[in-house]
Amino acid sequence: MNATPEKSTARRTIFDLLAEDGIQAQHASGDEFHSPCPQCGGRDRFSSFPNKPNQDGRYMGGRFVCRQCHFHGDAATYLMERRGMNFPDACATLGLDPGTKPAPITTWCPTKPVAAPATIWTERAHTFLSECQTVLRANQGAMGWLLEQRGLTPETAESAGLGLNAKDMYFDRAEWGLPPATNPKTGKAKRVWLPAGLVIPCFDGDGRVIRLRIRRNSPGDGQRYIVATGSCMTPVIVWGDQSTVVVVESELDALLIHQEAGDLVGVVAMGSAQAKPDENLHQRLMAAKCILVALDTDEAGKMAAWGFWRQYPAFRRWPCIHGAKDPNEQRLNGIPIRGWIQAALLPEPDDHHNDDHFTDVYIYQGAPTPAAIDLADLMLNYIADQQRPCTEAEIVEAVGGDAVMARNILNRLAVDGVAEALPGGMFGIPPYPPRPADLPKGCPLRVGAPIPKGCRFEERLFHRMMAEGALPLSGGRCPLRALCILAGGG
Numbered sequence: 161m162n163a164t165p166e167k168s169t170a171r172r173t174i175f176d177l178l179a180e181d182g183i184q185a186q187h188a189s190g191d192e193f194h195s196p197c198p199q200c201g202g203r204d205r206f207s208s209f210p211n212k213p214n215q216d217g218r219y220m221g222g223r224f225v226c227r228q229c230h231f232h233g234d235a236a237t238y239l240m241e242r243r244g245m246n247f248p249d250a251c252a253t254l255g256l257d258p259g260t261k262p263a264p265i266t267t268w269c270p271t272k273p274v275a276a277p278a279t280i281w282t283e284r285a286h287t288f289l290s291e292c293q294t295v296l297r298a299n300q301g302a303m304g305w306l307l308e309q310r311g312l313t314p315e316t317a318e319s320a321g322l323g324l325n326a327k328d329m330y331f332d333r334a335e336w337g338l339p340p341a342t343n344p345k346t347g348k349a350k351r352v353w354l355p356a357g358l359v360i361p362c363f364d365g366d367g368r369v370i371r372l373r374i375r376r377n378s379p380g381d382g383q384r385y386i387v388a389t390g391s392c393m394t395p396v397i398v399w400g401d402q403s404t405v406v407v408v409e410s411e412l413d414a415l416l417i418h419q420e421a422g423d424l425v426g427v428v429a430m431g432s433a434q435a436k437p438d439e440n441l442h443q444r445l446m447a448a449k450c451i452l453v454a455l456d457t458d459e460a461g462k463m464a465a466w467g468f469w470r471q472y473p474a475f476r477r478w479p480c481i482h483g484a485k486d487p488n489e490q491r492l493n494g495i496p497i498r499g500w501i502q503a504a505l506l507p508e509p510d511d512h513h514n515d516d517h518f519t520d521v522y523i524y525q526g527a528p529t530p531a532a533i534d535l536a537d538l539m540l541n542y543i544a545d546q547q548r549p550c551t552e553a554e555i556v557e558a559v560g561g562d563a564v565m566a567r568n569i570l571n572r573l574a575v576d577g578v579a580e581a582l583p584g585g586m587f588g589i590p591p592y593p594p595r596p597a598d599l600p601k602g603c604p605l606r607v608g609a610p611i612p613k614g615c616r617f618e619e620r621l622f623h624r625m626m627a628e629g630a631l632p633l634s635g636g637r638c639p640l641r642a643l644c645i646l647a648g649g650g
Contacts (some may be wrong), residue, residue, distance in 0.1 A: 162511065163364065164457065167500040169252065171221075171255040171256070172219055172221060172235070172253070172254050173210035173211075173221045173222045173235060173254075173256055174208045174209075174210055174222040174224050174234070174235040175193060175208060175210040175221065175222065176240055177221075177235055177239065177242075178195060178198070178208060179243070181198055184197055185195060185208055187523070188207070189213060191209050191210065191211045191342075191404050191471070192208075192209055192557075193207070193208045193209075193210070193582045194206065194207055194209055194294060195208065195480075197226040197228055197229060197231060197294075198242060199226060199231040199241075200226060200228055200229035200231065202226060202227075202228035202229065204225065205226055205227045205228040206226045206227075206228075206231075207224065207227070207557070207559045208222060208223070208224040209222050209223045209224075209560070210222035212392070212470070212559075212560050213389075213471075213473050214234055215561075216573055217381055218238075218473075219256075220234035220235055220251075220254070220256065220323060220483060221235025221236060221238075221428070222234065222235055223560060224238065225556075225557075227553065230239055230563065230564065231562070232563045235250075235254055235256060236251060236256075238299075239253055239254070239256075243465070247637065252475055254505065257269055257593055260395070262444045270436065270437055270439045270441075270442035270588060271438055271439065271554055272438065272439050273394065273438045273439060274392050274393060274394050274406075274438065274442050275392070276364050276368060276370045277337075277370055277390050277391065277392055277427070278337040278390075278519070279337075280337030281336050281337045281338070282368045282369055282370065282609075284335060284336050284337070284370070285361075285370075285388070285521060286334075286369050287353055287452060288325075288329075288354065288359075288372070288471045289321065289359060289361050289369055289372065289490055290323075290324050291323075291480060292323025292324055292325050292359045293321065293322070293323040294323075294360075295323065295324045295326055296322060296323050296324035297318075297324070297372065298357075298411055299324055299393050300357070301325050303317065306322070306358075307490075307515065309421075309490060309492075309499070310412055310416065310488055311416050311420075311491050312412070312416060312419065313419065314329065316418075316419045320360075320415050321361045321363065322358060322359065322360060322361075323358075323359035323361070324357075324358060324359065325354055325355070325356050325357055325358075325359050325374060326356060328353070328354070328355050328356050329353075329354045329355075330351045330352065330354075331351060331354070332351060332352075332354055333349075333350065333351060333352055333389070335352070336352050336389070338352070338389060338390050339422075348390075352387075352388060352389050353386070353388075354374060354376050354386075354388055354392070355376050355386050356376065356378075357374045357375045357376040357377045357386075358374065358375040358581070358624075359373075359374050360372075360373045360374070360375065360411050360412065361373075361603060362391075362392070362396050362411070362536040363476045364392075366408065370391065370392040370394070371387065371388070371390035371391035371392050371394070372387070372391055372572065373385055373386070373388075373391070373411065373431075374385050374386050374387075374388070375412075375559075378566060379527055393430050393431065393435075393645070394431040394438065395430050395431065395435065395437065395438075395441060396411050396414055396428070396442065397426075397428050398414060398415075398418045398422070398426060398427050399426025399427065399428060399444070400426060402424065402425050402426040402503060403448070403449035403450065403454060404423060404424070404425045404426070404448070404449060404450040404451075404504070405426040405427065405444075405445070405448055405450075405451055405452070406425050406426070406427045406429070406452045406454050406478070406487070406627055407427075407428050407451060407452065407453045407454060407469070408428070408429055408454050409430055409431065409432055409433055409456055409486070410429060410486060411429045411431070412488065412490075413429065413487045413488055414429035416428045416488055416491065416497060417487060417497060417501065418555075420496075420497040420501070421497060421498045421501040421502075424501055424502070424505060425452070425501055425505075428441065428481065430455075433455050433456060433458075433459075433460040433461045433464040434460065434464065436468065443473050445474070446472065446473070447486040448474045449474055450474050450476060450504075451469070451472050451474045451475050451476060452476055452478035452481065452504050453465045453475060453476065453477050453478060454478045454479065454487065454502075456480075456484050456485050456486050457479050457480055457484070457486075457545060457547070458485060460461050462545055462546065464546075464557055465477050465479075465545070468541070470560070476504070476538070476541075476543065477538070477541045477545060478504050478541070479494060479541065479544060479545045480495075480500075481544070482494070482495050483547075487500075488608055506599075509520070535565060535569055536568055536569045536573060538559045539555050539559050539569065539570060539573070539579075540579065540589065541567065542555055542558050542559055542586060543555065543579065543587060543589050544589055548588070548590035549580075549582050549586040549587060549644050550585075550587055550588070551584075551585055552570060552586075552587060555570060555587060556570070570587060571617075573587075581592055593642075610641065
């Protein structure tokens with residue numbers, strides 16, 4: 161059937177197309193909707209994702225997949241297959257320019273940047289912080305703790321404006337320009353509490369203190385971190401003109417990454433896994449070349465990374481490895497921060513079409529493709545992030561992209577021992593934990609040095625092998641040893 165394109169000025173999604181065809185999709189979770197399949201009629205086996213971009217970051221009205229007949233693709237594919245349109249007409253119907261890469265339509269709208277606290281608050285915070293900075297400079301024990309336990313040098317502590325509050329302090333709210341408030345439990349007037357601990361400030365573009373977060377020395381059963389009443393809850397952004405940015409939760413982790421790899425990447429500290437970018441940060445993230453989402457590897461961090469942050473076209477999950485929850489814990493476990501970042505920035509090998517083994521592993525419909533390489537990398541990241549075996553359907557759904565290609569690659573990874581096929585259609589990364597690898601002396605994956613040009617380990621799929629020579633492979637032997645220049649191979 162031929163169809164005349166509807167010249168649309170408004171953007172439309174797969175959700176809209178289903179509704180036009182009389183199919184009402186029901187919300188399942190996050191960005192996923194379930195409905196009967198328009199192709200095979202399978203009940204509740206058809207999943208649509210109105211906000212999901214394609215694997216290359218291009219947004220084409222969202223994606224869909226039927227888990228019964230395997231009909232899948234983006235909204236443009238839907239129009240071409242179901243309504244007989246060509247690609248330009250499908251784009252016109254969706255309100256998209258076929259020659260550009262528009263951003264996804266999202267049901268989440270970033271908020272405007274939060275206004276800075278009143279002048280009296282920022283001045284009072286500045287005075288308090290200055291006193292705390294003087295205390296920290298004179299306290300060798302605290303400076304030693306920062307270096308040994310957090311990896312932060314005295315220079316970093318100074319440039320970040322860190323301070324040390326020696327004892328719990330209480331102030332009347334009026335002193336900080338805050339209106340009176342009453343504690344509903346006690347009936348007494350609330351005060352501004354600044355507990356003893358490490359003071360971590362946040363500054364605005366004019367150098368004013370707009371937030372005081374304090375890491376308590378002895379929280380007991382209470383919260384480790386306390387934010388001073390009246391603070392501005394905005395992300396800490398240390399990001400210049402770098403094309404890649406790392407997203408973390410903790411300000412201290414952001415300072416560590418900036419200290420070790422600030423020449424390579426920008427860094428954003430959200431403050432928590434649940435925090436979301438404001439309007440200004442959202443615009444920068446949409447234009448970023450690569451976003452390494454390194455939120456903590458706990459449940460909250462994993463849910464946020466694979467849920468909210470997947471909407472960004474440049475998204476790439478980059479979890480901490482070696483069982484670490486966050487970048488600092490990873491450092492304490494022996495993984496250098498700079499090496500971890502360098503692994504994320506490794507270029508795609510430009511000679512993979514001449515590598516028979518590489519072609520064999522990542523072949524898809526007769527030829528290896530960059531999309532297949534990216535998808536393999538993303539799937540291994542997802543399995544590693546869950547720290548447990550995952551079902552095929554769960555992995556394919558989480559990473560998106562071409563479902564048929566994903567299943568093809570997942571099975572190839574299992575055949576080659578990079579992933580392990582388990583009973584019940586489960587996949588994991590063997591062994592648990594990784595065994596020592598048989599690597600050549602001086603291999604950068606063993607010593608944490610930069611990867612030399614020409615080494616077949618340029619492929620970032622193997623970044624997890626950096627953990628002191630630990631390979632996620634059955635038998636612990638490198639599959640590309642025969643090709644390695646350090647081992648005397650190619």
